[in-house]
Amino acid sequence: MALTAVPLFLPGSSPVHRLGAGAKLLGLLGTGVALAVWRSPWQVGLALALVLALHAVARLPLRVLGRQVVGLAWVAVPLLVVQWVLASWQTGVGVVGSFVSLVLLAGLVTVTTRTTAMVDVVVRVCGWLRRFGVDPERVGLMLALGIRSVHVVLGLAQEVREAQYARGLRSSPRAFAVPLLVRSLRHADRLGEALSARGVDD
Amino acid sequence: MLTSRDLSLIAIFTGVIAALGLVPAVAPFGGAVPITAQSMGIMLAGAILGAKRGALSVLLFLTLVAIGLPLLSGGRGGLGVFAGPSVGYLVGFPVAAFLVGLLTERIGRPYRLPLGVMANILGGVLALNAIGIVGMALVLHVGLVKATTLAAVFMPGDVVKAVLTAFVAAGVHAAYPGLIPSRADRRTPVDRVPA
Numbered sequence: 001m002a003l004t005a006v007p008l009f010l011p012g013s014s015p016v017h018r019l020g021a022g023a024k025l026l027g028l029l030g031t032g033v034a035l036a037v038w039r040s041p042w043q044v045g046l047a048l049a050l051v052l053a054l055h056a057v058a059r060l061p062l063r064v065l066g067r068q069v070v071g072l073a074w075v076a077v078p079l080l081v082v083q084w085v086l087a088s089w090q091t092g093v094g095v096v097g098s099f100v101s102l103v104l105l106a107g108l109v110t111v112t113t114r115t116t117a118m119v120d121v122v123v124r125v126c127g128w129l130r131r132f133g134v135d136p137e138r139v140g141l142m143l144a145l146g147i148r149s150v151h152v153v154l155g156l157a158q159e160v161r162e163a164q165y166a167r168g169l170r171s172s173p174r175a176f177a178v179p180l181l182v183r184s185l186r187h188a189d190r191l192g193e194a195l196s197a198r199g200v201d202d
Numbered sequence: 203m204l205t206s207r208d209l210s211l212i213a214i215f216t217g218v219i220a221a222l223g224l225v226p227a228v229a230p231f232g233g234a235v236p237i238t239a240q241s242m243g244i245m246l247a248g249a250i251l252g253a254k255r256g257a258l259s260v261l262l263f264l265t266l267v268a269i270g271l272p273l274l275s276g277g278r279g280g281l282g283v284f285a286g287p288s289v290g291y292l293v294g295f296p297v298a299a300f301l302v303g304l305l306t307e308r309i310g311r312p313y314r315l316p317l318g319v320m321a322n323i324l325g326g327v328l329a330l331n332a333i334g335i336v337g338m339a340l341v342l343h344v345g346l347v348k349a350t351t352l353a354a355v356f357m358p359g360d361v362v363k364a365v366l367t368a369f370v371a372a373g374v375h376a377a378y379p380g381l382i383p384s385r386a387d388r389r390t391p392v393d394r395v396p397a
Contacts, residue, residue, distance in 0.1 A: 009270055028281060068282070075287055079342055095343045102285040110270045110280030118269035138209075143269075145213035146262045150273065153217030154224065173239070173366055178373035181218065181250060185378050188207070188214040195206035 010111050016058035021117035022124070024109045031105055035098040041090055044097035051105045058112050068107050076100055119143050141200070145191070156183045208255055215251055215259040216266065219243035223275035240275040242363045242370070244295050245326035248302030249318065249371040252382055257300035264292060290337015294330040301325030306371070310385035313375040318368035326367070327360045 011017075016024075035047060055065055076096050083092030122143065126136040160180045164172070195201075204212075223240035248256035263273065272279035284292060305321030306313075331353055339349040375382065 025281075032285065071278075072286075075342075079344075082348075083343065091343070099285065099287075099341060103282040106281035106285050110282065113270065115270050122265060122269065142209065142213060142262055143265065145209070146216040146266050147271065149213045149217030150220045150266070150271065151217075153214065153221040157221045174369055174373065177222075177239075177242070177246075177370040178377065180221070181246070181370065181374045182377045184214050184218050185211070185250075185374070185381075188210040191210035191214065192205075192207035195210055200206045200209065 009114055010060065010064065011114075012059060012112065014058045014112070016054060016108070017112045019112075021113045021121045024113060025121060028102075028106055028109050032102055035102060039094035039098045041093045041097070044094055044101065047101040048097055048104075051101045051108065054105070054108055058108060060108075060111060064107075064111060065104070068104060072100055072103060115147075152187060153180075153184055156180060156187070159183075204255075204258075211251055212255050212259040212262060215247050215256070216263045219247060219260065219263045220266075220271075220273040222246075223273060239363075241326065241330075241360065242367050244299050244330075245302050245322045245364060245367040246370060248299040248304075248325060249306045249322060249367055250374055250381060251303065252307050253300045253303030256303040257296045260296040260299045264295065267292075285341075287338050287341045288334070289341060291330065291334035293337060294333030297333060298326045298330040301329050307382055309382075311375060311379060311382050312385075313372045313382070315368055315372050318371055319365050322364035322367050323361060327357065327364050331357065331360070 031047070035044070052065075076099070080092045080096045083095055119140065123136045123140040126134050126139045130136065157180055160176060160183065163179070164175050167175075219240065220243075222243040244260055247259045250256070251259060267273050267279045268281055268284060270280050274283060283289070302321055302325035305325060306318065309317045309321065335346060335349045335353050338344075338352065339346050342349070344352075
């Protein structure tokens, strides 16, 4: 059973890796806006070529790109056919090409940016929202607790799954979900006590 | 204001939503209805924690997905999923959790199964699919009718999940009371109204 949740980040030292997380996210946002406005076949082709060039600059293994392309193909190919028949091939290439380039670019940002750097960007952006009552430090704490909780609950799930097998309740979703939730809620109680002991409520 | 208990419930439930997407899916009825348990996690967030904490927990989950943790069912994650055709469903997740939570809080404790099923279907199937279909139509540039037919394949499974979620929520509220307000607390008896 694959009960692991490794981040999608792949370490490296290319210029794409070294670029700041905020800059990469801004670039992604800009590309999204640009591709919503300009989507003629040659503009989309240029965008796709640039995204592929960036993949090459980041020196990522080809299987990273291949996995994403396979994941996209099941939706991109039928959509291209539908748009070609219903509208024109130009529309099809524009719609499908812009969506494929954006997903690949977003994937590139994720693979080349450390999770902690992303957390820092989220906390920094939340600093601008301070006047609306958002506490950036609390957001950072929640992100750290959330990442930790994924591992905690996966561990609990493993325990519950083993208990379920031991009792012979192999395919009962209820016999899995109820104990998992109750154990998780009890863990949350202890976590809450630990947080208030550290003065989070004050 | 959120207490430290609220914060810990929100964080832990993020882990629950992730676990339900990563643990191999359960397939009852001889495997005829494939069930990825993740959308159950979204409905459960509302049905267990209530509207506000449920929606915040789903938001935290989506933030972790966005910063690169592969927590969506099938190990998907990263920013790419927010550019894909299922973005409407991702946007709809917190809304669905909020609606399910709001309706569940109206039901109150003790949890009532038929009303719980209705709450899950209204919030977790109808509202979620409405937002998801609009998102799909926008990203794929197809009509709403075409997008609806694409989504319709998954709806029977969604209804099964909504029913299952109500059964699970009933079990959890029985074993761990105090997460949703009791019906008795909300109505002050006539003889105890302060003079």
